[in-house]
Amino acid sequence: MAEPIGAYNNYDLLTRVAVEIGSAYYGVNGTDIELPPVQHTHDFDLVKGIVTRGIKTFIDLAPDKGWNWRKRILSIRFLTTLTKATAMTTAPAAGDILTQATTGATMVVRSVSSDKKTITGTQTSDTAFTTAYAVSSNNTGATMSPATFTPATVVAGSAAINSDQARFLLPQDFSGIPIAPIAYAAGSSQVGQIELVHEGGIRRDRAWSVSTGYPERAAILPYGTRRFELLVDPAPAYADVIEIPYLAHFDAVIAEGGVATAGAATTLTDTVLTTRGYFPDDYFNGWVITVLGGTGKWQTATVTDWDMSDSKFTFSALSGGSTPGTTTVYIVQPASSYHPAGASFDSAVLGACLAQAVKDTGKTDTAGRVEEFYKVLLPSAYVLDRQIAGRSRRLGMMTNGPRECRERTWNPIVYPEA
Numbered sequence: 001m002a003e004p005i006g007a008y009n010n011y012d013l014l015t016r017v018a019v020e021i022g023s024a025y026y027g028v029n030g031t032d033i034e035l036p037p038v039q040h041t042h043d044f045d046l047v048k049g050i051v052t053r054g055i056k057t058f059i060d061l062a063p064d065k066g067w068n069w070r071k072r073i074l075s076i077r078f079l080t081t082l083t084k085a086t087a088m089t090t091a092p093a094a095g096d097i098l099t100q101a102t103t104g105a106t107m108v109v110r111s112v113s114s115d116k117k118t119i120t121g122t123q124t125s126d127t128a129f130t131t132a133y134a135v136s137s138n139n140t141g142a143t144m145s146p147a148t149f150t151p152a153t154v155v156a157g158s159a160a161i162n163s164d165q166a167r168f169l170l171p172q173d174f175s176g177i178p179i180a181p182i183a184y185a186a187g188s189s190q191v192g193q194i195e196l197v198h199e200g201g202i203r204r205d206r207a208w209s210v211s212t213g214y215p216e217r218a219a220i221l222p223y224g225t226r227r228f229e230l231l232v233d234p235a236p237a238y239a240d241v242i243e244i245p246y247l248a249h250f251d252a253v254i255a256e257g258g259v260a261t262a263g264a265a266t267t268l269t270d271t272v273l274t275t276r277g278y279f280p281d282d283y284f285n286g287w288v289i290t291v292l293g294g295t296g297k298w299q300t301a302t303v304t305d306w307d308m309s310d311s312k313f314t315f316s317a318l319s320g321g322s323t324p325g326t327t328t329v330y331i332v333q334p335a336s337s338y339h340p341a342g343a344s345f346d347s348a349v350l351g352a353c354l355a356q357a358v359k360d361t362g363k364t365d366t367a368g369r370v371e372e373f374y375k376v377l378l379p380s381a382y383v384l385d386r387q388i389a390g391r392s393r394r395l396g397m398m399t400n401g402p403r404e405c406r407e408r409t410w411n412p413i414v415y416p417e418a
Contacts, residue, residue, distance in 0.1 A: 007343035010253045010333065011036065011290075013051045013353050020357045020369075023047065028293045028327065035292050038257025038331050041276060050360050052252045054353030055339055059250060061378060066247075068388040069341050074244040075185060076168055078215075078236035080107050080123040080157035082135065087116040090145040097124075097138040101148075105129045108163050109137075110237065120239055122165035126286060128156040155239065161223070166210070166235035170220070170228045173340055175249035182218055188240040190214045194232070202233045212237040226251055250340045256284075257331035261311075263295070263324030269312045270330075281308050287332050289313060294327030296320065303332065344384055351377035 014036040018024040023043040024034040037043035059067070082098070091112040092098065098121065099106050105128055107121040129135070131151050137144040161167040182194040199219035205211075215232035223229035230244075256276075262269040268289065273279065284306040291299050299322055301315035313332070318324065339349050355373040358365045365371075 007338055008346045008350060010051065010255060010337040010339065011331070013054075013339060013350060014047050014253070014255065016350060017050050017054075017353050017357050018043070018047050020354050021047070021050070021361050021363070025292065025329070027297075028329070032293065036255075036257065036331060038292065039259055039329050041258070041272075044257060046360075048253050048255065050357050051353050053360070054356035055250055055253070055341075055349060057356060058341070058345075058349055058352035058378075058381075063382050063385060067341075068385050069345065070248045071179065072173075072246055072248050074171065074174065074246060075241055076230065076244070077155070077157040077239060077241045078122075078165070078232075079110060079120050079239040080129060081153075081155040081239050082107075082119045082121075082129060082151040083153040084117045084119075084149050085152040088145060088149070089116075090143055091116045092119065092137045092144040093139065096143055098135050099138070100129050100133050100135045102133045103127050103130055107157075108165070110165065122160045122163065123157045124160055124163045126159050129154045157239065161229055164235075165212075166206075166215075166232050168230045168232075169223060170230055170244075172227065172334075173248045173250065174228050175247050176220065176222075176228050178220075178244050178246050180245040182242055182244050185241040185243050188242075189238050190240055194218045194242060196220070199231060202231055205233060210235055214238065214240070215242070248340050253337075255331060255333040255337065257292075258329075259294075260324050260326060260328040260330065262326065263328055265323050266317055267312050267314050268324040268328065268330065269310065271311045274308060274311045279306065279308055282306055283308070284313060284332055286335060288335050289315065289330050289332045291318065291322075291324070291328055291330050293329035295325040296322035296328055302335070345381055348373075348377045348381035 015024065015034055018037050019034050023037045023040070023046070025037045025039055026032050026034060036047060059070075092109045094109055094111065096109045097106060098109060098119070104125060105123070106125045107123045107129070109119060109121040111120045112118070123129070129151060131154055134148040134150050136148045158168050161169055178196065182196060184190045184192060184194070194215055195217050197217050197219055199221050202217055202219050211234040213234040213236075215234060215236055217233045219231045220228050221231060256273060256279075258270045258272055260268050261271045282305065284303045287303045289301050289303060291297050296318050299318040299320040301318050303313050303315055305314040306312070307314070324330075341349055351369070351373040354369040358369050
């Protein structure tokens with residue numbers, strides 16, 4: 001869901017804290033508007049740490065029954081559906097890979113409707129299909145005639161992991177444990193709940209064969225660094241939607257930056273960056289580079305490749321067509337980098353970060369940041385949070401008899417009060 005216009009993102013918080021502690025960057029000539037201090041590693045890391053701790057402090061100071069704003073419902077659509085305005089002479093076959101020009105969106109074909117107008121498949125890219133660009137098949141010699149088409153409608157599904165239609169990457173803020181049963185959303189072709197089980201049973205069955213149908217079981221397991229994935233069984237064969245209630249989790253403010261050591265029309269190199277942390281190949285893929293100073297100022301680009309050995313970002317081009325150089329000062333951050341509480345709590349979150357800046361730096365609180373946060377902004381946030389509709393209580397399953405339990409369930413038995 002898109003954030004409201006005007007919501008503070010992490011960049012805004014970093015900038016405000018940098019101004020508060022006197023470490024903001026004002027451009028190459030010192031005459032620009034205030035910016036995060038990306039050109040100085042120590043100052044930038046200090047500001048990131050203050051903002052991270054400020055947000056964590058705000059989260060920790062929750063009302064007695066917890067923050068309602070943390071209660072989220074994650075929707076996962078199993079398959080992507082592309083509809084063509086007219087029937088194809090020859091439809092793509094199951095297993096073919098469709099790729100959309102310009103966007104780079106990809107999917108593995110699972111089925112085609114009898115009228116040869118609708119293609120359903122597993123999306124294998126984070127980038128979603130649109131109705132603006134042509135789609136082609138990797139098997140043009142044998143299938144899909146005409147060889148390309150522009151979708152008339154698109155119903156985008158969630159991206160699968162490694163083209164496996166039963167594995168889905170969960171968002172960065174997913175805390176690892178649902179707070180209510182996983183269930184099919186209204187309007188799906190299936191109804192009821194999906195049982196949360198240990199991954200071992202699903203892996204055991206998949207070792208023999210991977211069946212398809214309506215998922216009945218699901219497991220949540222770690223993926224990469226501090227992320228989680230959803231594994232379902234059977235692998236979905238229909239474009240249904242499931243909903244997972246969860247508590248939003250916050251890890252840290254994630255952003256990097258510095259001064260380029262080399263540049264070209266489609267690359268930016270910063271050999272200092274890899275001395276500051278471990279960023280493996282592709283770590284920054286999908287992140288957005290913004291030039292804050294020097295050549296290419298205020299231009300942006302989405303990273304398509306990150307090569308750790310060369311400390312090099314690759315992108316199609318800066319938005320203004322400039323070529324980065326050794327005067328280019330940049331920041332790179334995830335495409336979506338808003339603080340976790342949402343726009344309604346902007347003032348409270350900013351207040352927490354400014355109060356944290358006072359505490360961490362030991363400076364005299366002449367502006368009264370700490371008192372303002374604890375006596376004004378935090379109580380106001382409690383009132384606002386009470387106005388947010390909490391998660392409704394959910395009843396257990398109503399059946400006319402016992403149901404078979406194939407394995408130990410991991411569904412929570414008692415849920416927190418709304």
